Amino acid sequence: MSQFDSKPDAIFAEPLTQVSDFAFDQRVVEVFPDMINRSVPGYQSILQGIHQLTRRFAQPDSRLYDLGCSLGAATLAMRQGAQGASGINMVAVDNSEAMVERCRLHLEGYRSEIPAEVKCEDIRDTQITDASVVTMNFTLQFVPPEQRQGVLQTIYDGLKPGGVLLLSEKFKSENAAMDDVLVDLHHEFKRANGYSELEISQKRAAIENVMRIDSLETHEKRLREVGFSAVQVWFQCYNFAALIAVKW
Numbered sequence: 001m002s003q004f005d006s007k008p009d010a011i012f013a014e015p016l017t018q019v020s021d022f023a024f025d026q027r028v029v030e031v032f033p034d035m036i037n038r039s040v041p042g043y044q045s046i047l048q049g050i051h052q053l054t055r056r057f058a059q060p061d062s063r064l065y066d067l068g069c070s071l072g073a074a075t076l077a078m079r080q081g082a083q084g085a086s087g088i089n090m091v092a093v094d095n096s097e098a099m100v101e102r103c104r105l106h107l108e109g110y111r112s113e114i115p116a117e118v119k120c121e122d123i124r125d126t127q128i129t130d131a132s133v134v135t136m137n138f139t140l141q142f143v144p145p146e147q148r149q150g151v152l153q154t155i156y157d158g159l160k161p162g163g164v165l166l167l168s169e170k171f172k173s174e175n176a177a178m179d180d181v182l183v184d185l186h187h188e189f190k191r192a193n194g195y196s197e198l199e200i201s202q203k204r205a206a207i208e209n210v211m212r213i214d215s216l217e218t219h220e221k222r223l224r225e226v227g228f229s230a231v232q233v234w235f236q237c238y239n240f241a242a243l244i245a246v247k248w
């Protein structure tokens with residue numbers, strides 16, 4: 001499913017005098033597929049799972065949302081998964097203009113009967129209505145922690161009965177020693193994918209202010225607090241996990 005062309009990610013390859021906060025700008029768009037595949041363990045398996053889960057949970061006459069769509073990889077997985085169901089509309093949202101522009105091109109490149117709208121918008125402002133599947137594939141971690149509950153409540157309220165949230169996140173272990181193990185495993189994964197120590201440490205410095213991660217326990221508790229009655233991790237590799245939360 002690595003369907004998009006990409007330049008190799010060398011954004012943090014040279015020493016920087018000052019590492020600025022990470023931004024999803026044009027430079028990142030050009031290397032994004034390479035970056036995410038080499039940085040997120042299980043990314044392709046998660047896309048495959050999103051396809052399968054959408055096939056299972058997409059309801060006729062409903063909307064599918066991909067919040068924080070980037071270049072549209074999960075959007076395409078969902079749209080393909082829902083193929084054949086009637087009255088489906090797809091809504092993809094990202095607040096990076098550069099991402100949205102490229103995402104629109106990608107979606108136009110794949111024929112589908114399911115109409116897809118790509119909106120440049122902050123997901124904190126997105127209205128969710130008549131949804132059967134809402135995906136946030138590594139996006140909630142970029143929303144300030146104190147605003148995550150509000151975003152999840154809006155999603156829960158906008159889901160139809162039987163609808164699902166597919167939430168993937170990098171997480172931290174509540175046990176510090178175990179967290180060190182998971183972080184080391186992830187860094188080994190990045191090294192094995194050709195990233196240098198310098199790239200790993202500069203990327204870490206760039207992302208630490210913009211991506212604040214929770215524990216899986218915090219995610220599960222918050223999902224239950226907004227109303228989801230069933231919450232299940234369906235994929236995990238090191239400190240990356242994908243959950244499904246169902247509104248029965």
Ligand code: GEK
Binds near residue numbers: 068069096143
């Ligand atoms: C994939 N889901 O390939 N509102 C809208 N978009 C946002 C916000 C926000 N508040 N904050 C961040 N983003 C994709 C990968 S990447 C994950 C998602 C990563 C957007 C941001 O612009 C970026 O495109 C995306 O969320 C996160 O399946 O790079 O680690």
